[in-house]
Amino acid sequence: MDAQTPRGSASRPNVYDVARRAGVSIATVSRVHRGNGPVASETRARVQAAMDELGWSPSVPAQALAGDNHNAVALVFPELVGRYYSEVLRGFEAEAVRRQQAVLILAAHQRKDNDAMVRDLAGRVDGMVIMDRTIADGTAADVQRRGVPVLLLARPSIEDVPAVRVAGADPTRELTTHLLDHGPRRLVFVGDPELSPDVAERWRAFGDAHAVAGLARPTSPVATGGYQQHDGREVALAVLDTDGDARPDGLVCANDQLALGAYQAAARLGLSIPDDLAVTGWDDDPFAAHMDPPLTTVNQPMYDLGACAAELLFERLDGDVVGDVTLTASFVVRSSCGCVEGASR
Amino acid sequence: MDAQTPRGSASRPNVYDVARRAGVSIATVSRVHRGNGPVASETRARVQAAMDELGWSPSVPAQALAGDNHNAVALVFPELVGRYYSEVLRGFEAEAVRRQQAVLILAAHQRKDNDAMVRDLAGRVDGMVIMDRTIADGTAADVQRRGVPVLLLARPSIEDVPAVRVAGADPTRELTTHLLDHGPRRLVFVGDPELSPDVAERWRAFGDAHAVAGLARPTSPVATGGYQQHDGREVALAVLDTDGDARPDGLVCANDQLALGAYQAAARLGLSIPDDLAVTGWDDDPFAAHMDPPLTTVNQPMYDLGACAAELLFERLDGDVVGDVTLTASFVVRSSCGCVEGASR
């Protein structure tokens, strides 16, 4: 027999095996294992010994089937590129294992059959957190109607489905105003409001800041179609491919990866940051402080976002009714915006 | 009734409901659903309609229990900080969903009860990939003996448990020799061989390169106790806190995050990179090329590593016997090592 194809010395032991060995019924085995019902300490010891000797552990699917409960939760996100998602996931996972729950994940990518996969996922967990616009709007409510509590992350809540998010309007206004105050006048917003409610909110605040400054509201963002470095690079190359006064002198990027792409584009075009072009990001990646030049960005509590979502989800699973939660982000001035005075690391 | 506490219009429908509605037996329902056994096309249509109307989908735990198969796989890793892990996870997840398998994850952190959690995980999946030294050496073999095929990642294979990894010795020798050839003589290896077989391999190659250059083999690395930015910063601050000829003039870091920490330390101590201190990383984070100065590092195929591990795991689940796989990494010269000529972005 092939060594890599294990077969167990005789398939896994079950409750009956343990019960027989301990000379009790399966009900008693279940009781000592779950630590509920009453059981004589002497019996308990005998059963415990039998379990140990056989190396028994309960079948997860059987438990789930009988107990109608999975001891598992899921996180659904759009993609997995970049620190933002990995930090959210990290917070979510940490909180889940703290409660001894298994963690399932699903990256939606840009697949079209996401709703089907999400529904499948829903059959494997007790509750799930859904980020952004990863699935059709109705699906979340639908999943929940099927008995699986849902929590939304980085998007507004909908009927009966609470959400946790980071308020992006204030920092965006602060950032935009700061930029406008220090020179750049032809700012371009790099990011795709269609892809994420968070970014849509920032796009609006970006316009508001222009209005407050008495400037014309930019008519449309530069849609990137994604939030990765190469998206930022391509868009920046396209938008900067102009001479003279028409060329943008500031790129307000929806995340640090897009900003990184902008750095690439600027280097390729021989443009200096921040002299020829101001660039700002969002997320405050640890590397941002040591870029050339250090990147002005916005720090948002990504880990907390994931942990908080998990926490609220568990509260719901415990039967509590939870409300929306909004966390705050803070503007971090460095030097890529052209303002040297307040620069910090 | 509380709106957030869903209850389903009457709990989920099951095969019996579908069967009754279609006027057939549950066996037939199962047949049309699984698309195996013979069934009259007219009957099939009727059953299909009933399934659609009721919105039925099979209970995952029930399927797992009856079919002895989870349609799920797991990835266990030490932590989730940094691009390395998130990229490996990304590759793993992508390959898994491509095969319509659910993905479970577990970050071991530095918990002591990892083995227990891994065993629990093993009860939820058909196979699992384990990274590094996240669990006691015997546990992997043990899990596999219980019938769950295991694949090792970023560590050597053990009896009957194949592994996929990146060869780190060559790039390390290349990097170290490059450094030694261009000035720095008092190199320090920053990283913890105890924590990861990959790093242990590089530590050995680091010594080999010294020997080949006719230099004394460094006696011990600077153990970091972790691979995060702050680990690198603290260790660098400690090791650089010396004046004159005793101070190291080169830090060979086990990953880019540690190198980032070294940048922080250098800045704090007023040391210039690369003039006073050469620094190299590992992983080639996208930000590395745009750091100040651009970071010399080693590019390794992290996404592929995860995808490949998943692929091999699935081959094993399909009954194939698989061998070890070794991917290659490549040295990327930029300017943090003090060598300007070959610098690239």
Add this chain to the structure above:
DNA sequence: TTGTATGCGTTATCAC
């Protein structure tokens, strides 16, 4: 304190 019996929702093996 312990045991019996039934349900959980599938799949699959038989008969018919």
Add this chain to the structure above:
DNA sequence: GTGATAACGCATACAA
């Protein structure tokens, strides 16, 4: 082609 029916492994109401 189709339908009973027996697993699968555990939890629990109910008896004893």
